[in-house]
Amino acid sequence: MSIVQDNLKLLAIESSGNVASVAILEQGKMIAELTMNNKKTHSTTLLPMIDQMIKMCEKDLADFDAIAVTRGPGSFTGLRIGAATVKGLGLAMELPVIPVSTLECLAMNVSESNDIICPIMDARRNQVYTAAYEVKDGRLQEVLKEEPMDIKDLIEKLKVLEKNVLFLGDGVAVYRNVIAQELKERACFAKEHNMVQRASSLAVLAKEKWEQRVTSKEFHLEYLRASQAEREWKEEHQGEELPCLS
Amino acid sequence: MGVNFVTHVIIFIENRLYSCGRKMENKNQTTKEKEVKILAIESSCDETAAAVVVNGRKVCSNVISSQIELHKLFGGVVPEIASRKHLEKINQVIEEALSEAGMTLDDIDAVGVTYGPGLVGALLVGVAAAKAISFAKNKPLVGVHHIEGHISANYIEHEALVPPFICTVASGGHSHIVLVEDYGKYKIIGRTRDDAAGEAFDKVARSIGLGYPGGPKIDKLAKQGNSKAIMFPRAKIEDAPYDFSFSGLKSAVLNYLNQCEMKNIEVNKADVAASFQASVVEVLTMHTLQAAQDFGIKKVAIAGGVAANTSFRESMEKVCKEKGFEFYYPSPIYCTDNAAMIGVAAYYEYINGTRHGLDLNAVPNLKIGQR
Numbered sequence: 001m002s003i004v005q006d007n008l009k010l011l012a013i014e015s016s017g018n019v020a021s022v023a024i025l026e027q028g029k030m031i032a033e034l035t036m037n038n039k040k041t042h043s044t045t046l047l048p049m050i051d052q053m054i055k056m057c058e059k060d061l062a063d064f065d066a067i068a069v070t071r072g073p074g075s076f077t078g079l080r081i082g083a084a085t086v087k088g089l090g091l092a093m094e095l096p097v098i099p100v101s102t103l104e105c106l107a108m109n110v111s112e113s114n115d116i117i118c119p120i121m122d123a124r125r126n127q128v129y130t131a132a133y134e135v136k137d138g139r140l141q142e143v144l145k146e147e148p149m150d151i152k153d154l155i156e157k158l159k160v161l162e163k164n165v166l167f168l169g170d171g172v173a174v175y176r177n178v179i180a181q182e183l184k185e186r187a188c189f190a191k192e193h194n195m196v197q198r199a200s201s202l203a204v205l206a207k208e209k210w211e212q213r214v215t216s217k218e219f220h221l222e223y224l225r226a227s228q229a230e231r232e233w234k235e236e237h238q239g240e241e242l243p244c245l246s
Numbered sequence: 247m248g249v250n251f252v253t254h255v256i257i258f259i260e261n262r263l264y265s266c267g268r269k270m271e272n273k274n275q276t277t278k279e280k281e282v283k284i285l286a287i288e289s290s291c292d293e294t295a296a297a298v299v300v301n302g303r304k305v306c307s308n309v310i311s312s313q314i315e316l317h318k319l320f321g322g323v324v325p326e327i328a329s330r331k332h333l334e335k336i337n338q339v340i341e342e343a344l345s346e347a348g349m350t351l352d353d354i355d356a357v358g359v360t361y362g363p364g365l366v367g368a369l370l371v372g373v374a375a376a377k378a379i380s381f382a383k384n385k386p387l388v389g390v391h392h393i394e395g396h397i398s399a400n401y402i403e404h405e406a407l408v409p410p411f412i413c414t415v416a417s418g419g420h421s422h423i424v425l426v427e428d429y430g431k432y433k434i435i436g437r438t439r440d441d442a443a444g445e446a447f448d449k450v451a452r453s454i455g456l457g458y459p460g461g462p463k464i465d466k467l468a469k470q471g472n473s474k475a476i477m478f479p480r481a482k483i484e485d486a487p488y489d490f491s492f493s494g495l496k497s498a499v500l501n502y503l504n505q506c507e508m509k510n511i512e513v514n515k516a517d518v519a520a521s522f523q524a525s526v527v528e529v530l531t532m533h534t535l536q537a538a539q540d541f542g543i544k545k546v547a548i549a550g551g552v553a554a555n556t557s558f559r560e561s562m563e564k565v566c567k568e569k570g571f572e573f574y575y576p577s578p579i580y581c582t583d584n585a586a587m588i589g590v591a592a593y594y595e596y597i598n599g600t601r602h603g604l605d606l607n608a609v610p611n612l613k614i615g616q617r
Contacts, residue, residue: 041607043370043373043606043607044606046374047374047377047378047381047604047605051381061382076326076367077329077366077370080330080333080370084371084374085375085377087378088374088375088376088378088379088382089379091375091379092378217337221330221333223330227324227326227327229324230327233320
C-alpha cells in the first residue's frame with residue numbers, strides 16, 4: 001500500500017439495504033462508525049447521521065480526500081439515496097468518489113476467515129445477489145463472480161468447491177435453514193455484528209481501491225438487475241438492447 | 247412600497263434564524279435590498295431539472311434533461327427507469343444550471359427542491375442531492391410542493407402578477423383550481439374526482455393510436471378536426487361546481503370508438519381528438535371562470551402541462567377578455583416540469599421563513615399548502 005493511501009481521509013457511506021452506516025477512516029485509523037439497523041427510511045436518517053458523526057469528530061467535509069460508497073447490488077431505492085447523497089456531497093465539495101461492490105464490502109466484515117466467504121443479499125423471487133471470496137495474501141479474491149442467482153444454484157456451486165463456507169448478509173435470515181440442510185456442517189454464519197453492511201469495511205476497501213476513484217458526476221450504480229419494464233421490453237424484442245438515449 | 251415590505255420581512259427572518267441557533271448573516275446587509283439567489287432542483291417525474299432564480303422572478307438558468315424519448319418505448323413513465331435516469335443526470339444538470347447562471351454554489355443563498363407530490367423513487371434523487379448540497383455548503387434548504395411550483399411559474403414572465411388570483415393547474419397527474427391568496431398561501435377550491443386532465447389526454451391519445459405523451463399530439467391533430475363533430479359529455483358534479491371528472495369523458499370516447507368498430511364505420515381521428523379536446527377545454531375554462539366570478543377575483547392564471555395546450559389558452563384568453571379578467575399563462579417551457587418554477591416558489595417560501603432539515607423526506611402524496 002502506498003504512502004498516499006495510508007494517509008487518506010475517507011468518509012464512507014452505506015445504504016444499500018436496511019442498514020444505514022457511515023464511517024470515517026483517517027490515516028489508517030477508524031475514528032468513527034455509526035450504524036443503524038432500525039427500519040427507518042435512509043432518506044430521513046442518512047444525512048443526519050453524517051452530520052452528527054462529522055460534528056462529534058470535530059471534522060469538516062473539506063478535510064476529506066474522497067467519499068467511499070457501495071455501488072450495488074442492493075435495494076434500488078436504498079442504493080439511490082446513498083448515491084444521490086454522495087453525488088451532492090461530491091459536487092459541492094469537489095470530492096472524488098470511490099465505488100465499492102456491496103458484496104465485497106460485506107465479505108470484508110469477516111476477512112480474517114479461512115473459509116470461503118459468501119455474502120448473500122435477498123433479491124426476492126428466490127434469488128440472492130451473491131459472490132464468493134477467499135482471502136489470499138490478506139486480500140479478498142473472487143471465487144464466484146457477483147450476480148443475481150437462484151439460491152439452489154448457489155448451493156450447488158458451493159458444494160462443488162468442497163470447502164467450509166461462511167455466509168453473511170440479509171439473505172441469511174431468509175435462507176439459513178435451506179443452506180444448513182444442504183451444506184450441513186460445512187456451512188457457518190457470521191455473528192450479528194458482522195452480518196450486515198458496515199461502513200468501516202467499506203472504508204478499508206475504498207482505501208485499497210483509491211486508484212479506482214471517479215468524479216461524482218461519473219459515479220454510477222451497478223444494480224446487477226435491469227428494471228422489470230426493461231426486462232419485459234427485451235423479451236418482446238428478442239434480447240435487443242434498449243436504444244441508448246443519453 | 248413593495249421593496250420596503252420585502253426588506254422588512256427579511257429582517258424578521260434573519261432574527262428568527264438567529265433565534266433557532268443557525269448561522270446569521272451580516273445584519274447590515276438586511277437593511278439594504280439583498281438579492282436572494284436560489285438553486286432549485288426538480289425530479290418528481292420524468293424530467294431531471296435544475297435552475298438558478300434570483301428574487302423569485304429572474305430566471306438565470308433553466309436546465310431540463312427530459313427522459314420522454316425513453317418512456318415513449320413503454321407507453322408511459324416507468325418509475326424505476328425514471329429514478330435511474332435522474333441519478334445519472336442530476337450532477338450534470340446542476341452543474342450546467344450553475345455555469346449558465348455564471349455562479350458557483352458559494353453565490354447561492356438557498357437550495358430549493360421538489361419533495362412532493364410525485365413518484366417517490368424519482369423525488370428521492372432530487373431530495374437527497376439537494377440536502378447533501380445544502381449540508382455541504384451550509385445553505386438553507388427549502389422543500390417545495392410541485393404544484394405550487396407550477397402555479398408560481400406564472401410569476402416568471404408576468405411582473406405585474408401578484409396574489410390574489412385564481413389558478414387552474416392541469417397536468418398528467420393533477421387537475422386543481424387553486425385560490426392563491428398570497429405568496430405561499432393556497433386554497434384548493436376545485437379538484438378532479440378521478441382522472442387528471444392530462445391523464446385523459448394520454449389515454450385518449452393511446453386509444454386512437456397517437457402514443458405517448460398524448461397532450462401535444464392531440465393538440466396538433468385536433469387542429470385538423472371538427473370540434474363539434476361528436477358531442478362528448480361535459481361532466482358536472484352536484485354541489486361542487488369547481489370540481490372535475492374526466493373518467494366519464496374518457497369512457498365516452500372509448501365507447502364511441504368501439505361502436506364505430508362494431509358498425510364498421512371508419513373513425514375520423516382528427517374529429518375525435520378535436521371533440522374530446524373541446525370537452526376538456528370547455529370544462530376547464532368554465533369552472534375556472536365560475537370560480538373567479540364567485541370569489542370576486544379579477545386575475546386568472548393557468549399552469550401545468552395542459553396549460554401549454556393551444557386550444558385551452560385560446561379559450562381562456564377569449565372568455566377572460568369578454569369578462570374583463572386579466573389572464574396569465576406561462577410559456578410552454580415553464581408549463582412542462584422545470585426547476586425554474588421550483589426556484590420561484592422556493593423564493594417566496596424562503597421569504598416566508600420556511601426551512602427544512604436534513605431529515606426532509608420525499609412525500610409522494612404531499613398536499614397543497616402542507617409544510
